[in-house]
Amino acid sequence: MTRGVPIPDTVMLHVPFRIVRRGGRKAIALPDGASAPRRPDDALVKALARAFRWKRMLESGEFATIAELAEREGIAPSYMTRVLRLTLLAPDIIEAILDGRQGPDVTLARLMDGFPEEWDRQQDSIGG
Numbered sequence: 001m002t003r004g005v006p007i008p009d010t011v012m013l014h015v016p017f018r019i020v021r022r023g024g025r026k027a028i029a030l031p032d033g034a035s036a037p038r039r040p041d042d043a044l045v046k047a048l049a050r051a052f053r054w055k056r057m058l059e060s061g062e063f064a065t066i067a068e069l070a071e072r073e074g075i076a077p078s079y080m081t082r083v084l085r086l087t088l089l090a091p092d093i094i095e096a097i098l099d100g101r102q103g104p105d106v107t108l109a110r111l112m113d114g115f116p117e118e119w120d121r122q123q124d125s126i127g128g
Helices: 042-059 066-073 077-088 091-099 108-112 119-126
Strands: 018-022 025-029
Touching: 042 066, 042 077, 042 091, 042 108, 066 077, 077 108, 091 119
Parallel strands: none
Antiparallel strands: 018 025
16 A cells, blocks of 8 residues: 655644643643533542531531531631531532532632522522
8 A cells, every 4th residue: 555645754733722720720721612521629529528527427426516526637617617518518519519510610719708508599609
């Protein structure tokens, strides 16, 4: 089999992107219209896991108060309280976070500032 056109030694490929900072990490921002597979936000997933673990520990009676558990974990009770609030997120928002489908505005810092307790109001306030 013969080829009519020789294969070049070098192939140039142009991929437009830019480096941006998100949550203290560098990430690639693709041009408008391009989509990349979403990855779960590690900080959000870790905070959700901690929140549900702490909630289970409190509900089981292993620890009587948030202050007692916070002391055992070596963190401030006020921080623990803010993280525990994540257990009040609507199930569809939690699922979106775990799948990496949450909106760009759904960050740990944003959620730690507070959100409505009512699930229907959460969709309007923080999206999903």
